[in-house]
Amino acid sequence: MTCYRVVVDLRWTAHPAKRRPRDVALVAMVVLFSSYAVLLFTHSIFLSALAIVVLLISVSAFLLPTHYTLDDDGVHERRAGLTRSRAWGDLRRLQIGPGAALVSPFAKKHYMDRYRGVLLYFDGADRDAVIAALREKIPS
Amino acid sequence: MTDQADELEARLSDEDKAFLDALADGLAKRRLASAALFWLETMKPLNFVTSSMMIVLRPIITTVWSDPKRWDRVTKLLEERGAIELLLRRLEARA
Numbered sequence: 072m073t074c075y076r077v078v079v080d081l082r083w084t085a086h087p088a089k090r091r092p093r094d095v096a097l098v099a100m101v102v103l104f105s106s107y108a109v110l111l112f113t114h115s116i117f118l119s120a121l122a123i124v125v126l127l128i129s130v131s132a133f134l135l136p137t138h139y140t141l142d143d144d145g146v147h148e149r150r151a152g153l154t155r156s157r158a159w160g161d162l163r164r165l166q167i168g169p170g171a172a173l174v175s176p177f178a179k180k181h182y183m184d185r186y187r188g189v190l191l192y193f194d195g196a197d198r199d200a201v202i203a204a205l206r207e208k209i210p211s
Numbered sequence: 212m213t214d215q216a217d218e219l220e221a222r223l224s225d226e227d228k229a230f231l232d233a234l235a236d237g238l239a240k241r242r243l244a245s246a247a248l249f250w251l252e253t254m255k256p257l258n259f260v261t262s263s264m265m266i267v268l269r270p271i272i273t274t275v276w277s278d279p280k281r282w283d284r285v286t287k288l289l290e291e292r293g294a295i296e297l298l299l300r301r302l303e304a305r306a
Binding site for chain 1: 214217245248249252299300303304306
């Protein structure tokens with residue numbers, strides 16, 4: 072019997088901020104308003120600056136480009152110089168949404184899905200090809 | 212971290228792998244897998260500090276257990292970056 076190994080090699084960069092400049096303006100307004108509110112209530116420039124940093128980090132997936140790679144080893148996500156990888160063998164669940172897919176090491180829904188799994192944004196990707204590759208590699 | 216964990220998995224002895232499996236099984240059996248996952252994820256960067264703390268606490272432990280073999284094994288494992296990731300992977304499979 073001949074065994075065929077499915078070869079996967081997909082790469083794309085998701086950068087929602089580049090495609091949605093209006094939302095960038097909204098983010099900027101929310102961040103500035105929040106930091107002003109912190110300054111108003113605490114009278115601390117340090118805490119106000121900290122609020123800006125925390126809010127910008129929390130929306131970094133929207134603001135910064137994220138490079139995704141699906142290859143024979145697994146799923147790799149690189150953002151702001153940090154790389155996260157998960158091997159196919161570790162992944163047990165695939166959840167597909169309209170704008171992103173979650174690949175999780177948990178067989179059932181778990182509150183740590185977002186921390187231990189990888190959220191793959193379809194922005195800038197061939198959605199159908201990505202979903203086909205994920206379905207091929209992750210048994211569900 | 213993943214590369215370090217993979218490298219460590221390849222280097223670990225069968226006894227160490229079996230010990231990690233038994234540890235994960237014990238936690239899952241007591242329905243502590245989720246709590247352990249959360250706790251281990253937050254303390255992952257502190258593996259070496261934890262190992263050092265366990266060495267400091269060893270004399271106190273020996274007053275209860277004369278030969279704490281499992282304590283020593285955990286201490287030794289925690290010296291390696293990636294050991295917690297290996298335990299986390301085992302817990303994920305059981306969660």
